[in-house]
Amino acid sequence: xxxxxxxxxxxxxxxxxxxxxxxxxxxxxxxxxxxxxxxxxxxxxxxxxxxxxxxxxxxxxxxxxxxxxxxxxxxxxxxxxxxxxxxxxxxxxxxxxxxxxxxx
Amino acid sequence: xxxxxxxxxxxxxxxxxxxxxxxxxxxxxxxxxxxxxxxxxxxxxxxxxxxxxxxxxxxxxxxxxxxxxxxxxxxxxxxxxxxxxxxxxxxxxxxxxxxxxxxxxxxxxxxxxxxxxxxxxxxxxxxxxxxxxxxxxxxxxxxxxxxxxxxxxxxxxxxxxxxxxxxxxxxxxxxxxxxxxxxxxxxxxxxxxxxxxxxxxxxxxxxxxxxxxxxxxxxxxxxxxxxxxxxxxxxxxxxxxxxxxxxxxxxxxxxxxxxxxxxxxxxxxxxxxxxxxxxxxxxxxxxxxxxxxxxxxxxxxxxxxxxxxxxxxxxxxxxxxxxxxxxxxxxxxxxxxxxxxxxxxxxxxxxxxxxxxxxxxxxxxxxxxxxxxxxxxxxxxxxxxxxxxxxxxxxxxxxxxxxxxxxxxxxxxxxxxxxxxxxxxxxxxxxxxxxxxxxxxxxxxxxxxxxxxxxxxxxxxxxxxxxxxxxxxxxxxxxxxxxxxxxxxxxxxxxxxxxxxxxxxxxxxxxxxxxxxxxxxxxxxxxxxxxxxxxxxxxxxxxxxxxxxxxxxxxxxxxxxxxxxxxxxxxxxxxxxxxxxxxxxxxxxxxxxxxxxxxxxxxxxxxxxxxxxxxxxxxxxxxxxxxxxxxxxxxxxxxxxxxx
Numbered sequence: 001x002x003x004x005x006x007x008x009x010x011x012x013x014x015x016x017x018x019x020x021x022x023x024x025x026x027x028x029x030x031x032x033x034x035x036x037x038x039x040x041x042x043x044x045x046x047x048x049x050x051x052x053x054x055x056x057x058x059x060x061x062x063x064x065x066x067x068x069x070x071x072x073x074x075x076x077x078x079x080x081x082x083x084x085x086x087x088x089x090x091x092x093x094x095x096x097x098x099x100x101x102x103x104x
Numbered sequence: 105x106x107x108x109x110x111x112x113x114x115x116x117x118x119x120x121x122x123x124x125x126x127x128x129x130x131x132x133x134x135x136x137x138x139x140x141x142x143x144x145x146x147x148x149x150x151x152x153x154x155x156x157x158x159x160x161x162x163x164x165x166x167x168x169x170x171x172x173x174x175x176x177x178x179x180x181x182x183x184x185x186x187x188x189x190x191x192x193x194x195x196x197x198x199x200x201x202x203x204x205x206x207x208x209x210x211x212x213x214x215x216x217x218x219x220x221x222x223x224x225x226x227x228x229x230x231x232x233x234x235x236x237x238x239x240x241x242x243x244x245x246x247x248x249x250x251x252x253x254x255x256x257x258x259x260x261x262x263x264x265x266x267x268x269x270x271x272x273x274x275x276x277x278x279x280x281x282x283x284x285x286x287x288x289x290x291x292x293x294x295x296x297x298x299x300x301x302x303x304x305x306x307x308x309x310x311x312x313x314x315x316x317x318x319x320x321x322x323x324x325x326x327x328x329x330x331x332x333x334x335x336x337x338x339x340x341x342x343x344x345x346x347x348x349x350x351x352x353x354x355x356x357x358x359x360x361x362x363x364x365x366x367x368x369x370x371x372x373x374x375x376x377x378x379x380x381x382x383x384x385x386x387x388x389x390x391x392x393x394x395x396x397x398x399x400x401x402x403x404x405x406x407x408x409x410x411x412x413x414x415x416x417x418x419x420x421x422x423x424x425x426x427x428x429x430x431x432x433x434x435x436x437x438x439x440x441x442x443x444x445x446x447x448x449x450x451x452x453x454x455x456x457x458x459x460x461x462x463x464x465x466x467x468x469x470x471x472x473x474x475x476x477x478x479x480x481x482x483x484x485x486x487x488x489x490x491x492x493x494x495x496x497x498x499x500x501x502x503x504x505x506x507x508x509x510x511x512x513x514x515x516x517x518x519x520x521x522x523x524x525x526x527x528x529x530x531x532x533x534x535x536x537x538x539x540x541x542x543x544x545x546x547x548x549x550x551x552x553x554x555x556x557x558x559x560x561x562x563x564x565x566x567x568x569x570x571x572x573x574x575x576x577x578x579x580x581x582x583x584x585x586x587x588x589x590x591x592x593x594x595x596x597x598x599x600x601x602x603x604x605x606x607x608x609x610x611x612x613x614x615x616x617x618x619x620x621x622x623x624x625x626x627x628x629x630x631x632x633x634x635x636x637x638x639x640x641x642x643x644x645x646x647x648x649x650x651x652x653x654x655x656x657x658x659x660x661x662x663x664x665x666x667x668x669x670x671x672x673x674x675x676x677x678x679x680x681x682x683x684x685x686x687x688x689x690x691x692x693x694x695x696x697x698x699x700x701x702x703x704x705x706x707x708x709x710x711x712x713x714x715x716x717x718x719x720x721x722x723x724x725x726x727x728x729x730x731x732x733x734x735x736x737x738x739x740x741x742x743x744x745x746x747x748x
Contacts, residue, residue, distance in 0.1 A: 019733055022733075023726060023729055026726070031729075096725040099725065100722065100724050102723050
């Protein structure tokens, strides 16, 4: 097995890619995709700690957390895609820059 | 089933009736009045079961007091119980409340109709009547001061709602407000008293407070005031009692409360709610006995009230107002009895007074209902038009005047016996004057209402005897007026299953027999007869020129009496000159300092800052996301730097 450090580095890279995606992309669907990437990085972190037993919580905790995150992510995507679809129907665009009515 | 263990059912029944009437009353046939009457009947019947089980314990030597109930609020150190006490004082009160409530309910089904057509808000009247009965029963059964206070305010609310029942009439609205605010002044004192007792004993339970007071443990914690603390707390309770029971100087609300429908005056402002103050003092009397000076305050206030109200009743012309001042005066008698420590006697007078005064009010209501006139000067010669009403009214008036062998004689006579035994001669002498006044004003009222030449032939001509639903309560209450007086005798009490006369049933600190002293009875009986004769001398039909002569002999004194010693004027002056200017100052402070400076200034500052800060809200999602990431990164960095 690779050492834990390596896995954590991979996770960090994955998370950073997700953050960059959220910040730079303009298409709402792609932003959601990037958010999923960040969530998956976190889940992977949980699983890694669980498998390597580096935390004192005991092994099962990390895996439970990972499942929890998966469920939350699914629910969140269902909700967010719904919003995106409504926005697209109303404004004929999925570009987040053009959805900017809520301001001063 | 041991009924006294389930005494909570008594207030629960009318409370349920109130809920039903409140929700559906206006849709029910007859405004749902049968629900209210039925609830009152159920309470009346259940009372006898409760009484029987209470007497069973007494007979079995289990003690006369039973506490039942559950916790209402429980935070370990702060416990309020939803508990009920059944003891002899509560039993007397429940008897009064249930009997008079039933009679008044029955009576109202006719009184609030004209030619068979119910008045507007007929259903609402019965809903509030049921709520009142529920609150009153809770008040008398509560085993702790906080629950009692809740019920105390409940009866006050019902009184307010029913005085203002004809709220199209401005005077009714004003009277309702006056009653509510005046009693509220006393209620604030009562609440302060409850808090003071709680602070000193850590309990709201009446039994705990009495035990603590008797053990000398009611002190303020830093021991600054010593016995003064106990007296202060006790007098605060008495402030509430005096407000509710319309004692001087709070008596001004009760005569005005006559704006309500007459059966309400009979139930609330004669028989039950106004005696709540007497009941409270009777319940807490061991504390009053221990607190230095408290009993004397009760005695003096009661005596002053009995005398002043007796004099004021002499110059009133509205039938109901005479009865109202008479109620105030008789409540003063009860407080005198409490002031000399005679609980049983005070409760006895409360019992007899409740029946004859309710009967008098219902009789006055019958007169008002059938003649449409309540100014006694315009009536007269009514007795042959409404013989049943007149005879019940006269019998109750004789009872109130204190002429043997009716109930009022026995209870008043006992008060005299107790006063001579427990206070000085001056008190007994002044009380004799008050008793003379009661006979005088009652006889005057009877003479000018029912006898003498009719002053208004049109009124007499249209007057008929009242219908049976009005007469039945009158006759029933008159029978009770005849009978309850004999409860003073041990033989009568024993025959009914009580441990003896009322002095052996309701007592503190020890039971006592009714000492029927011939000499005292002769004196009190003579005083009453003399009062009636004096009334005949001055007020009987053709003798009325003598009353006029007295008025002309001392016009200023007569004016003072007619204007009720200018109490209302004095209060109005105080309100105009002191309270309103103070209120204006407070209002100015509130507007200028609290509102404009304290509240608006920070709000304006916030708005000014926000005006400039708002431009960071761009509406662009990526901007928010960037701010979020920066924020999380900063927080994470900070956590990393500060890690242990």
